[in-house]
Amino acid sequence: MALRHKDLLGLADLSPEEIEHILEQAEAMREVLEREIKKVPALRGRVVVNLFYEPSTRTRFSFELAAKYLSAETVSVAAATASVVKGEGLLDTARTVEALGADVVVLRHPSAGAAAFLARHVKAAVINAGDGMHEHPTQALLDLFTVKRHKGRIKGLTVTIVGDILHSRVARSNIWGFSKLGARVRVCGPATLIPPGLEELGVEVYYQLEEALEGADVVYVLRLQRERFSEQTFLPGPEEYARLYGLNRERLRLAQPDALVMHPGPMNRGLEIAAEVAELDRAVIEEQVTNGVAVRMACLYLLMRRGEA
Amino acid sequence: MPGKGGWQVVILRDKAQILDAEGMRRTLTRMAHEILERNKGVENLALVGIRRRGVPLAKRLAALIRDIEGQAVPVGALDITLYRDDLTQLSYQPIVYRTEIDFPVTGKRIVLVDDVLYTGRTVRAALDALMDLGRPNVIQLAVLIDRGHRELPIRADYVGKNVPTSRKEEVAVMVKEIDGEDKVVIRERED
Numbered sequence: 001m002a003l004r005h006k007d008l009l010g011l012a013d014l015s016p017e018e019i020e021h022i023l024e025q026a027e028a029m030r031e032v033l034e035r036e037i038k039k040v041p042a043l044r045g046r047v048v049v050n051l052f053y054e055p056s057t058r059t060r061f062s063f064e065l066a067a068k069y070l071s072a073e074t075v076s077v078a079a080a081t082a083s084v085v086k087g088e089g090l091l092d093t094a095r096t097v098e099a100l101g102a103d104v105v106v107l108r109h110p111s112a113g114a115a116a117f118l119a120r121h122v123k124a125a126v127i128n129a130g131d132g133m134h135e136h137p138t139q140a141l142l143d144l145f146t147v148k149r150h151k152g153r154i155k156g157l158t159v160t161i162v163g164d165i166l167h168s169r170v171a172r173s174n175i176w177g178f179s180k181l182g183a184r185v186r187v188c189g190p191a192t193l194i195p196p197g198l199e200e201l202g203v204e205v206y207y208q209l210e211e212a213l214e215g216a217d218v219v220y221v222l223r224l225q226r227e228r229f230s231e232q233t234f235l236p237g238p239e240e241y242a243r244l245y246g247l248n249r250e251r252l253r254l255a256q257p258d259a260l261v262m263h264p265g266p267m268n269r270g271l272e273i274a275a276e277v278a279e280l281d282r283a284v285i286e287e288q289v290t291n292g293v294a295v296r297m298a299c300l301y302l303l304m305r306r307g308e309a
Numbered sequence: 310m311p312g313k314g315g316w317q318v319v320i321l322r323d324k325a326q327i328l329d330a331e332g333m334r335r336t337l338t339r340m341a342h343e344i345l346e347r348n349k350g351v352e353n354l355a356l357v358g359i360r361r362r363g364v365p366l367a368k369r370l371a372a373l374i375r376d377i378e379g380q381a382v383p384v385g386a387l388d389i390t391l392y393r394d395d396l397t398q399l400s401y402q403p404i405v406y407r408t409e410i411d412f413p414v415t416g417k418r419i420v421l422v423d424d425v426l427y428t429g430r431t432v433r434a435a436l437d438a439l440m441d442l443g444r445p446n447v448i449q450l451a452v453l454i455d456r457g458h459r460e461l462p463i464r465a466d467y468v469g470k471n472v473p474t475s476r477k478e479e480v481a482v483m484v485k486e487i488d489g490e491d492k493v494v495i496r497e498r499e500d
Contacts, residue, residue: 024404025404025405027407028388028390028391028405028406028407028408029405031407031408031409032391032408035441035442036442036443037441037442039441040391040392040438040441041391041392041394041437042390042391042392042393070391301391301405305403
C-alpha cells in the first residue's frame with residue numbers, strides 16, 4: 001500500500017485504504033513521540049515550507065514540530081491575507097518557495113481550492129492545512145487516529161458532529177473520513193448552519209441536539225466563531241446557542257456511557273462546550289493535539305518518500 | 310529487465326539450501342550458549358530484534374536462554390526504517406513499523422539480533438536508533454547468516470553461519486512466524 005497522490009488536498013480524494021495506511025504509519029510516529037529523544041533522521045536535508053495566509057498557531061506549530069522531529073528543515077512564512085486574495089499572488093510566492101528548494105509546501109489559505117491550485121503549479125508536494133470552507137484533511141486524520149486508538153475501530157461507530165457545519169472545513173473533512181471508514185455520521189446544528197444537500201453524502205441531519213446524541217460513540221463539538229453572532233442571519237445570540245446546542249453533562253448522558261468527547265480547539269468554554277465536560281477523562285481534546293503531530297509526521301514522510309522511485 | 314512503470318523485475322531461483330529447520334534450531338542453540346558465555350549469565354542482558362525477521366529470531370534466542378539459564382531476558386523489537394540512509398535507492402514506499410522496546414536500554418547489555426548481515430548499513434541504522442532510546446553499556450551483534458560484502462566497519466559478535474556469496478545472489482532467511490517455515494536458502498538472480 002502506498003499513497004498514490006503527489007499531494008494531500010482533502011479526504012474526498014483518498015481511498016479508504018490510503019486513509020488506513022496513513023493511520024498505521026501515524027501509529028509508528030506516535031511511538032517516536034513517546035521517546036525521550038523525539039527525533040529521527042528520516043527526512044534529513046529535506047525542506048518543508050509552512051505557508052500560512054491565515055493565522056493558526058496550533059496547526060502551524062504542529063506541522064513545524066512534525067517536520068523537526070523527522071529532521072527536516074522548516075521555514076514558516078506568515079503572509080498577510082490582504083496581499084494574496086488573487087491566485088497570482090499565491091502562485092508567485094509558491095514559485096519562489098520552490099526555487100528555494102522546498103520539498104513540501106504546507107498551505108493554509110482562506111480560499112477554498114487554494115491548495116489544489118498550488119499543487120497544479122509546483123513540483124513540491126502540497127499539504128492542505130485548511131482551505132477556506134473546503135477541507136482540513138490532517139485535522140480529520142488526527143481525529144480518526146484518536147478515535148481508532150480509543151475504540152480500536154471506526155467501522156460501525158456512530159459519530160455526532162455538532163455546531164457550525166456550514167462554515168467548517170473540519171466538519172467536511174471529518175464527514176468524508178468517518179464515512180469512508182464505515183462510521184455512521186450525524187450532524188447537528190441550527191438550520192442556518194447546516195448546508196443543504198448533506199444527506200446526499202450519506203449523513204444524517206439533526207436539528208435537535210438531544211436526538212443527535214442518542215447512542216453516539218463519538219461527540220465532536222465544533223468551535224463556534226463568535227463573528228457568526230454579528231452576522232445576524234446565522235444566529236440569535238450566544239446564550240441561546242449555548243442553551244440549545246452547548247454540550248453539557250446532562251446532554252452527554254444521552255450518548256454511550258463511554259462516548260468520546262472531541263473538539264478541534266481552541267474551545268469556547270461555556271458556549272459550545274461546558275467547562276466540566278471538557279475536563280472529563282473521556283474528553284480527548286489534548287490528546288488530539290499530540291496525535292496531530294504524529295499524523296502530520298506520517299503525512300510528511302509518506303508524501304516525501306512517494307517521489308523517490 | 311525493465312518492468313511495468315519502470316520497476317525493475319528481478320527473477321530469483323533457489324540455488325542451494327543452507328539450513329533446514331533442525332539446522333536452524335541447533336545453530337540458534339549454539340548462539341544462545343555463546344551469548345551466555347560471553348556475558349557471564351543474564352544479568353542486565355536484553356535482546357533487541359531488528360524488524361522484521363530479527364524479531365522472531367531474538368524471541369527464540371531469549372526462549373533458549375531461559376531454558377538454559379532458567380531466567381527470562383527482556384526482548385524488544387526495533388524498526389529502523391526512519392533511520393535508513395539508502396531510501397533513495399528503493400523503488401517502493403517503505404512501511405514504518407512500531408519500535409517496541411518496553412524496558413530502559415540505559416545501562417543494559419544489548420544483543421542486537423538480525424537475520425542476515427550484508428553491507429552493514431542496517432546495523433549502523435540500528436545502532437543510531439538504539440542510541441536515541443538511551444545509553445546501553447554494551448551493544449553486541451548476533452546474526453544468523455553473515456554473507457560478507459561489508460561497506461562499513463561492522464562485524465558480528467555471534468554468527469550462526471558464514472556464507473560467502475556473490476552480489477548476484479540473495480540470502481533468504483525464512484521463519485515460521487512470518488513465512489510459515491524455517492529454512493535458509495541462497496537464491497540467484499536470473500540474467
